Amino acid sequence: MQQVRGVIARAKGEPVSLETITVPDPGPGEAVVDIAACGVCHTDLHYREGGINDDFPFLLGHEAAGVVEAVGEGVESVAPGDFVVLNWRAVCGVCRACTRGEPWYCFDTHNAASRMTLDDGTELTPALGIGAFADKTLVHAGQCTKVDPTARPAAVGLLGCGVMAGLGAALNTGNVRRGQSVAVIGCGGVGAAAVAGARLAGAATVIAVDIDPQKLGWATGLGATHTVDSREHDAVEAIRELTGGFGADVVIDAVGRPETWKQAFYARDLAGTVVLVGVPTPDMTVPDLPLIDVFGRGGSLKSSWYGDCLPSRDFPMLVDLYQQGRLDLDAFVTEEIGLDDVEAAFDKMHHGGVLRSVVVL
Ligand SMILES: NC(=O)c1ccc[n+]([C@@H]2O[C@H](COP(=O)([O-])OP(=O)(O)OC[C@H]3O[C@@H](n4cnc5c(N)ncnc54)[C@H](O)[C@@H]3O)[C@@H](O)[C@H]2O)c1
C-alpha cells in the first residue's frame, strides 16, 4: 500500500479538502493507476452536495487519464506502463444486456472491491468508482482502457465522462447520419461534445442552443452551423425556422430539465429522435404533455447513459481521431489547475466561463 494526496468531500455541502489517503496494493482483477490528469465534472459537485448518495467521505474525480502502475492477480487486459483512460462502466460480459449483445447497457458493471482509506482507516467512496483527484487511485482493471500513449492526458481524460457522454449522445444514441439536422440544447462540456459528435457524423445542420453567449461561441468553434440564444428567442420556433419549418431530425437535451426536454420534444421533425443526456433530479416531472402528441409525432424518445459508449470500442477510436486533428478535444480544456484548486473550479461552474477545468498532476 502507499500514501498519496486526494481531494475529499467529507460532508454534505462542505468545501472539499486535500488529504492524505492510503491506496492499497491491487487485489485480484484490480489496478493502481498513476493519475496524469482529471477533469472537473458537474457530477463531482453533485457528490459533494449529497445529491448522489450519503456515502461520505467521497474521493472525488472521475474524468481521468493516467499510467497503470501495478495490477493484481489475473489481470491480462492491461499491464504496468500502459497509458489508459478510466471509465465508469466496466462491462461484466455475462449479464442479460451483455449476453444479448448490448454491453453498453451492462447492468452489472465492475468497480474495485478493495477500499482506499483516510489516515484513520475510514473507508472512502470513490466518485463513480474511480476517485481520480488523487496522485494515484485503485480501480477495477476493466475500468482502464488503453489508448495512444502520445496523446495529451488533459484532453483525452475528458473522454472518461462528459465529453464521451456528449459525443455518444450524437453518435451512438442519436445515431446521427450524414446530411441530417441536429439541435443541441445546452452547450456546456456535454452539449458542446454533442455538437462535435454531430459534425463528426456529417450532420448538415447543427444548431446550438444555450442561454450563455460564450457557450454558443465555443459551440460554433466545434461545428455548430447556427446558434440560438434561448433567453432572447423561443428555442422551438428558432429550430423549426432553421430546418425549413419542420424541426430537426435529432434533438439532444444536454441540460436535463423538464422545460428543455419539452423544447427538444417539440423542436424535432415528425418521426425524429429526442436524446436526453442531461441528468434530471428525482423531483422533476414533465407536466401537461398530451399523449396524443407522443403518438402523433412518432419517432423515438431516448436516454443516453454515458453516451451508450463501449469504452474498449470508443475511447481508442476517438483518441485516434483527436491525434489526427479531426476531433478537437483541446477545445474542451479551458484551464489546467492543481489538486488544491478543485473547490475554486466548482465555483467557476456556477459563474460560467469554463467548459472544463482539468487537474493536471
Ligand atoms: N448521461 C450521462 O451519462 C452524463 C454524463 C455526464 C454528465 N451528464 C449531465 O449532462 C448535463 C450537462 O453537463 P455539463 O457538464 O455540460 O454541464 P454544464 O453546467 O457545463 O453545462 C450546462 C449548460 O446548459 C446551459 N443551460 C442551462 N439552462 C439552460 C436552458 N434552460 N436552456 C439552454 N441552455 C441551458 C448552461 O448555460 C450550460 O452551458 C448535466 O446534467 C450532467 O449531469 C450526463
Ligand SMILES: [Zn+2]
Ligand atoms: Zn453486463
Ligand SMILES: [Zn+2]
Ligand atoms: Zn462526469
